[in-house]
Amino acid sequence: xxxxxxxxxxxxxxxxxxxxxxxxxxxxxxxxxxxxxxxxxxxxxxxxxxxxxxxxxxxxxxxxxxxxxxxxxxxxxxxxxxxxxxxxxxxxxxxxxxxxxxxxxxxxxxxxxxxxxxxxxxxxxxxxxxxxxxxxxxxxxxxxxxxxxxxxxxxxxxxxxxxxxxxxxxxxxxxxxxxxxxxxxxxxxxxxxxxxxxxxxxxxxxxxxxxxxxxxxxxxxxxxxxxxxxxxxxxxxxxxxxxxxxxxxxxxxxxxxxxxxxxxxxxxxxxxxxxxxxxxxxxxxxxxxxxxxxxxxxxxxxxxxxxxxxxxxxxxxxxxxxxxxxxxxxxxxx
Amino acid sequence: xxxxxxxxxxxxxxxxxxxxxxxxxxxxxxxxxxxxxxxxxxxxxxxxxxxxxxxxxxxxxxxxxxxxxxxxxxxxxxxxxxxxxxxxxxxxxxxxxxxxxxxxxxxxxxxxxxxxxxxxxxxxxxxxxxxxxxxxxxxxxxxxxxxxxxxxxxxxxxxxxxxxxxxxxxxxxxxxxxxxxxxxxxxxxxxxxxxxxxxxxxxxxxxxxxxxxxxxxxxxxxxxxxxxxxxxxxxxxxxxxxxxxxxxxxxxxxxxxxxxxxxxxxxxxxxxxxxxxxxxxxxxxxxxxxxxxxxxxxxxxxxxxxxxxxxxxxxxxxxxxxxxxxxxxxxxxx
DNA sequence: TTGTATGCGTTATCAA
DNA sequence: TTGATAACGCATACAA
Numbered sequence: 001x002x003x004x005x006x007x008x009x010x011x012x013x014x015x016x017x018x019x020x021x022x023x024x025x026x027x028x029x030x031x032x033x034x035x036x037x038x039x040x041x042x043x044x045x046x047x048x049x050x051x052x053x054x055x056x057x058x059x060x061x062x063x064x065x066x067x068x069x070x071x072x073x074x075x076x077x078x079x080x081x082x083x084x085x086x087x088x089x090x091x092x093x094x095x096x097x098x099x100x101x102x103x104x105x106x107x108x109x110x111x112x113x114x115x116x117x118x119x120x121x122x123x124x125x126x127x128x129x130x131x132x133x134x135x136x137x138x139x140x141x142x143x144x145x146x147x148x149x150x151x152x153x154x155x156x157x158x159x160x161x162x163x164x165x166x167x168x169x170x171x172x173x174x175x176x177x178x179x180x181x182x183x184x185x186x187x188x189x190x191x192x193x194x195x196x197x198x199x200x201x202x203x204x205x206x207x208x209x210x211x212x213x214x215x216x217x218x219x220x221x222x223x224x225x226x227x228x229x230x231x232x233x234x235x236x237x238x239x240x241x242x243x244x245x246x247x248x249x250x251x252x253x254x255x256x257x258x259x260x261x262x263x264x265x266x267x268x269x270x271x272x273x274x275x276x277x278x279x280x281x282x283x284x285x286x287x288x289x290x291x292x293x294x295x296x297x298x299x300x301x302x303x304x305x306x307x308x309x310x311x312x313x314x315x316x317x318x319x320x321x322x323x324x325x326x327x328x329x330x331x332x333x334x
Numbered sequence: 335x336x337x338x339x340x341x342x343x344x345x346x347x348x349x350x351x352x353x354x355x356x357x358x359x360x361x362x363x364x365x366x367x368x369x370x371x372x373x374x375x376x377x378x379x380x381x382x383x384x385x386x387x388x389x390x391x392x393x394x395x396x397x398x399x400x401x402x403x404x405x406x407x408x409x410x411x412x413x414x415x416x417x418x419x420x421x422x423x424x425x426x427x428x429x430x431x432x433x434x435x436x437x438x439x440x441x442x443x444x445x446x447x448x449x450x451x452x453x454x455x456x457x458x459x460x461x462x463x464x465x466x467x468x469x470x471x472x473x474x475x476x477x478x479x480x481x482x483x484x485x486x487x488x489x490x491x492x493x494x495x496x497x498x499x500x501x502x503x504x505x506x507x508x509x510x511x512x513x514x515x516x517x518x519x520x521x522x523x524x525x526x527x528x529x530x531x532x533x534x535x536x537x538x539x540x541x542x543x544x545x546x547x548x549x550x551x552x553x554x555x556x557x558x559x560x561x562x563x564x565x566x567x568x569x570x571x572x573x574x575x576x577x578x579x580x581x582x583x584x585x586x587x588x589x590x591x592x593x594x595x596x597x598x599x600x601x602x603x604x605x606x607x608x609x610x611x612x613x614x615x616x617x618x619x620x621x622x623x624x625x626x627x628x629x630x631x632x633x634x635x636x637x638x639x640x641x642x643x644x645x646x647x648x649x650x651x652x653x654x655x656x657x658x659x660x661x662x663x664x665x666x667x668x
Numbered sequence: 669t670t671g672t673a674t675g676c677g678t679t680a681t682c683a684a
Numbered sequence: 685t686t687g688a689t690a691a692c693g694c695a696t697a698c699a700a
Contacts, residue, residue, distance in 0.1 A: 006457055008693060019671040024695055032669060053457045055392035056693035059676045064389070075426060079419030089409045092440070101453070103437050106426070119435070123340055123387045123677095342677060353687040358679060366685060390677035393692045457693095 007048040016044040027052060058123075066101045067308060068125045070116065072132040074108040082280035083297070084131075087150065090301020091129065098309065100126070120145060127308045133193050146311035150304050152194040159311060159319040161303045165195050165277075168293040168326030169202025170209075172275045173247050175291070175328055177210045181245035181273050185218040187232035187257060189249035196224070199249040199277060218243065222253050229256025237264060245273035251292055252278075258290070269331075277326075291331040299324055341382040350378040361386060392457075400435045401642060402459045404450065406466040408442040416614035417631070418465075421484065424635020425463065432643065434460070454479060461642045467527050480645035484638050486528040493645060493653040495637045499529050499611075502627040502660030503536025504543075506609045507581050509625070509662055511544045515579035515607050519552040521566035521591060523583035530558070533583040533611060552577065556587050563590025571598060578606060585610035585626055592624070603665075611660075625665040633658055 013023035018037055025033050026041040027050075044050070058064050069091055071078055078084040088104065095102040103125070105116060120128055127146035132153065149160035176184055186203045189196025200219075207214055217239045222228035229248060233256070236243060246261075248254035254276025261268055268274050268289075276292040303322050310317065347357035352371055359367050360375035361384075378384070392398050403425055405412055412418040422438065429436040437459070441450060454462055461480035466487065483494035510518055520537045523530025534553075541548055551573045556562035563582060567590070570577060580595075582588035588610030595602055602608050602623075610626040637656050644651065 006455060009695095010693075013671095020694080021672070021696075022670055025670090028695080034669060037670080051452050051455050051457065053393070053693050055389045055398070055457065056676090057695075058389035059387070059393055059678090059693080060695045062676080075419075075423040079413060079416075079423065082413075085409075085413030089413065092409060096446070096449075101437070103435070112430070115430075118385050121340060121385050123385065123389065343679095344677075347687095354677090355679085355681095355687060355689095356685085359686090362679080368685060371686085387677050390692090391679075393677080393694090394679045396692080 006053070007050045008053070009050070012041065012044045012048055012050050015047060016040040062122070064122075064124060064126050065099060066103060066125045067095060067305075067312075068103050068105060068120065068128045070105045070107060070120075070128060070130045070132075072107045072130070072134065075106050078106055083278065083295070086280050086295075086297030087131065087301055090298040091305055092301070093298070094302040094305035098305070100309075127312045129304050129308055133195065134190075146308060146315060148304050148308045148311065150300065152198070157319070159307060159321055161300060161307055161322045161324065162194075163295045163300060163326045164323050165198035165326065166202040166205065168277065168295075168328070169199040169247070169249070170205045171202075171326075171328050172277065172291075172293050173203050173206030174209070175330075176245045176247065176273050176275060177206065177212070179245075179269075179273055182212065183218070183240065183243045184212070184245040184247060185220070185236045185240065185243045187220050187222040187229060187236070187246065187248045187253050189253075190223045191221070196249060203247055215240075222249060224250050224252060226252050226256040229253030230260045233257035233260035234264075237261075237266075243272065246275075248274070248276045250278050251276040251280075251290065254290060254292070255287060258287070289331045292329050293326045294329040295326055296324055340387070341384045342387070343384070346375065346378045346382055346384050349381065350374040396456070398456075398458060398460050399433060400437060400459045401429060401639075401646075402437050402439060402454065402462045404439045404441060404454075404462060404464045404466075406441045406464070406468065409440050412440055417612065417629070420614050420629075420631030421465065421635055424632040425639055426635070427632070428636040428639035432639070434643075461646045463638050463642055467529065468524075480642060480649060482638050482642045482645065484634065486532070491653070493641060493655055495634060495641055495656045495658065496528075497629045497634060497660045498657050499532035499660065500536040500539065501657075502611065502629075502662070503533040503581070503583070504539045505536075505660075505662050506611065506625075506627050507537050507540030508543070509664075510579045510581065510607050510609060511540065511546070513579075513603075513607055516546065517552070517574065517577045518546070518579040518581060519554070519570045519574065519577045521554050521556040521563060521570070521580065521582045521587050523587075524557045525555070530583060537581055549574075556583060558584050558586060560586050560590040563587030564594045567591035567594035568598075571595075571600075580606060580608050582608070582610050585612040585614075585624065588624060588626070589621060592621070623665045626663050627660045628663040629660055630658055 009023050010020055013020045016023060018041060022033065022037060023041050026038050071084065092102060107113065107116060122145060129148050129150055131150045133151050149158055152162045153160055173184060186200065188200045191197055204214055220232040220235050222232045229252060232253065233246065236246065246257055248257050254274060258268060258274060261272055266272050274290065276290055278292060278295060280297060303324065307322065343357050344354055347354045350357060352375060356367065356371060357375050360372050405418065426436060439450060441447065456479060463482050463484055465484045467485055483492055486496045487494055507518060520534065522534045525531055538548055554566040554569050556566045563586060566587065567580065570580065580591055582591050588608060592602055592608060595606055600606050608624065610624055612626060612629060614631065637658065641656065
């Protein structure tokens with residue numbers, strides 16, 4: 001059947017009895033071709049099992065039909081945390097729906113940066129999506145490559161898509177206030193992440209709107225880990241045994257806090273109302289009781305891909321960023 | 335600094351005062367070039383920030399310097415199960431250490447097969463690693479593309495790397511026998527996976543070697559899920575309340591069985607010895623008490639990459655497959 | 669609507 | 685050891 005080598009457009013054209021150019025036009029879906037010759041070429045394509053040579057195409061068009069997803073994180077975390085899993089899934093699906101390919105790069109540390117810099121050039125990819133949650137790591141300038149950040153980046157002018165962390169946190173705490181709570185504690189996320197900062201800001205917004213004072217004794221720094229949820233809850237109870245609600249900046253910490261609260265004999269949400277942030281982690285741990293702020297990870301991915309496609313096709317348009325709403329998802333006993 | 339377009343080899347050559355050919359030789363590390371001109375070219379490369387154009391290179395050399403990892407599984411599972419996470423990590427690291435790039439494709443169902451078939455051609459990749467644990471899904475023939483399976487494939491002639499499931503299971507049950515147990519039950523894996531079948535075979539091997547009878551009442555079919563571990567343990571205890579050991583074909587089921595055994599008031603390993611298979615899942619659940627057969631996921635990935643590299647560079651060599659040993663990892667109370 | 673010719677950036681062949 | 689030159693397979697401007 002196949003004689004070893006891949007068929008070329010030349011051979012397709014010859015079999016169809018047309019010129020190379022015409023065959024190319026058919027393959028690329030050009031309008032200016034008669035139905036009859038189109039049919040002939042399409043037949044030849046099927047006959048030979050022709051697949052366009054991407055290298056040759058790229059060389060000519062200066063497009064690669066490839067986009068890159070760079071995650072500034074260790075593979076371990078990427079696979080362990082539901083946030084990344086959901087995000088990669090959403091982006092993967094969205095790219096699949098286009099004619100482009102996706103290549104995924106994880107950058108655990110600086111040592112991988114040089115290789116990546118070589119790859120992040122217009123010769124290799126048409127655009128880049130960057131997930132860099134921590135402030136620390138900065139990617140090599142993509143040499144004029146269209147770039148979309150997932151999660152709010154340091155550069156305020158950059159194009160990005162993010163979840164409304166601040167608004168989501170605000171709504172979470174609003175909800176607690178509506179339930180009549182007045183002594184509302186917070187276990188924060190790491191302050192070197194925008195998501196950590198924004199969620200704390202949302203907490204403050206809600207307090208201010210409710211006319212409640214911001215009390216430092218009610219705020220305990222966390223780092224999104226289970227352990228910091230446990231110790232955070234313990235520290236808060238130590239300082240303020242009178243607290244009647246806790247807002248944890250993510251679900252992992254919320255679940256940790258939940259265990260500690262229970263251990264101390266407190267009923268949730270009877271004695272202490274508890275709200276987390278994420279959705280996916282709560283689902284993974286199947287704790288339907290937890291009220292949480294749900295991040296639309298699928299939309300996040302789809303929007304990132306869409307934004308990037310726009311910037312690739314119209315590089316000179318003004319850069320619009322998108323902030324997706326984060327909905328409150330009530331637990332069973334709320 | 336950069337004037338928009340990427341520098342070409344032509345420009346490097348001009349700046350270095352040599353011909354294109356010579357510049358190419360330097361970039362590709364050819365021997366036949368004087369130290370002096372090499373220095374000059376290398377300087378020019380740095381000066382201009384030259385990066386070889388992969389498309390042009392591929393077009394000429396008919397190599398892509400890219401290998402593909404195809405996982406015949408849903409993204410959800412790939413990210414959820416520690417087995418895949420560990421495997422992808424191992425392969426990713428191993429490929430990183432080479433000059434090749436890795437592109438990852440997940441194939442949840444047949445509908446993605448056509449796109450994949452277009453991609454799995456010599457024009458796009460130099461070779462393919464396939465993880466297809468279930469017997470069902472079959473990939474399009476890679477058209478003479480070097481291919482290495484991770485996990486034993488149906489085709490006995492194919493090149494593959496696998497963990498010694500049979501031997502590992504054998505050692506697990508040997509261990510139980512050595513501890514003096516005689517009524518050893520088994521919760522199997524799905525029988526449409528080689529790993530499920532092989533581990534059951536290993537169980538039988540050990541029984542036979544110990545002169546113990548194979549008793550169908552002591553064998554309960556499972557599907558690697560937590561639920562089947564729970565129900566499997568329940569069913570076994572119902573039929574054979576006298577059992578004194580359980581070998582579960584993976585850790586997820588072992589943990590499920592552990593819960594059920596405890597629920598029924600049985601002490602593990604006092605009343606019932608319990609051994610699982612996997613390692614990574616046990617670590618994730620942090621149940622150090624569980625004895626388990628550990629799969630060397632890092633080695634598995636590294637070996638797959640190595641095997642594939644060999645087949646790419648020497649396509650005519652005989653195809654060697656590798657079976658990696660699976661070590662028994664004793665729990666704390668064994 | 670169609671065929672022909674050119675060049676994308678690179679490596680490999682051949683002379684020098 | 686080096687420089688010139690010819691493909692690699694394709695898209696496209698131009699001619700017909």
